[in-house]
Amino acid sequence: MQLKHVAQANLPTAWGCFTIVGFEEIATGKDHAALVFGDISGDAPVLTRIHSECLTGDALFSLRCDCGFQLEAALKQIAKEGRGILIYHRQEGRNIGLLNKIRAYALQDKGFDTVEANEQLGFAADERDFTLCADILTLLGVSQIRLLTNNPEKIKVLEQSGIKILQRVPLEVGENPNNEHYLETKVNKMGHLLHLHHGNCNCNH
Ligand SMILES: Nc1nc2c(ncn2[C@@H]2O[C@H](COP(=O)(O)OP(=O)(O)OP(=O)(O)O)[C@@H](O)[C@H]2O)c(=O)[nH]1
Numbered sequence: 001m002q003l004k005h006v007a008q009a010n011l012p013t014a015w016g017c018f019t020i021v022g023f024e025e026i027a028t029g030k031d032h033a034a035l036v037f038g039d040i041s042g043d044a045p046v047l048t049r050i051h052s053e054c055l056t057g058d059a060l061f062s063l064r065c066d067c068g069f070q071l072e073a074a075l076k077q078i079a080k081e082g083r084g085i086l087i088y089h090r091q092e093g094r095n096i097g098l099l100n101k102i103r104a105y106a107l108q109d110k111g112f113d114t115v116e117a118n119e120q121l122g123f124a125a126d127e128r129d130f131t132l133c134a135d136i137l138t139l140l141g142v143s144q145i146r147l148l149t150n151n152p153e154k155i156k157v158l159e160q161s162g163i164k165i166l167q168r169v170p171l172e173v174g175e176n177p178n179n180e181h182y183l184e185t186k187v188n189k190m191g192h193l194l195h196l197h198h199g200n201c202n203c204n205h
């Protein structure tokens with residue numbers, strides 16, 4: 001177990017009242033959070049979203065990615081279902097951190113794609129560790145889920161970590177002219193399961 005439970009409290013939102021549960025990585029002190037809705041006990045698989053931190057998309061209204069749209073859609077869907085978990089996984093920029101993500105964006109402004117930009121900076125395309133999310137589910141007493149994702153890698157790592165995924169629930173929202181190339185790269189180079197609609201891009205790539 002890489003984390004410990006620290007504290008929890010009510011978190012009213014526009015879509016209903018969640019419980020926010022705070023966790024700390026034992027080795028580093030780094031914090032993560034889960035938003036829990038309804039009664040997640042029992043054997044029925046729990047609708048779960050693993051949301052990776054994206055300051056620009058989650059809080060600053062960026063259209064470069066689909067994160068903010070996915071965050072809102074996932075919370076709405078969980079509240080509508082009456083039961084579920086959103087893990088707010090604090091590995092910004094696929095775990096290269098905010099400043100390196102801004103460096104990567106600068107390279108993308110010059111024509112590199114999201115994978116090439118990470119590689120130029122000396123990182124793998126995706127540096128995230130989803131085993132922490134399996135530990136959060138274990139601390140919440142959940143072992144069977146339906147996962148909201150388009151990323152097969154999340155499914156693979158969670159299953160290897162002992163979480164049973166009974167269904168993949170697609171989460172396809174937020175496509176816009178600014179993130180079309182970015183989403184295409186996720187499909188073509190990172191194996192994401194997205195169906196794109198191809199509008200006109202107004203960027204310079
Ligand atoms: N390094 C880097 N990170 C990015 C970039 N754009 C978005 N991110 C980060 O990517 C993470 C979200 O991952 P995505 O690949 O969009 O989606 P996912 O979580 O793997 O898959 P889904 O479950 O289908 O949403 C967040 O941490 C973002 O900050 C980028 O161009 N470069």
Ligand SMILES: [Zn+2]
Nearest residue numbers: 054057065067
């Ligand atoms: Zn984002």
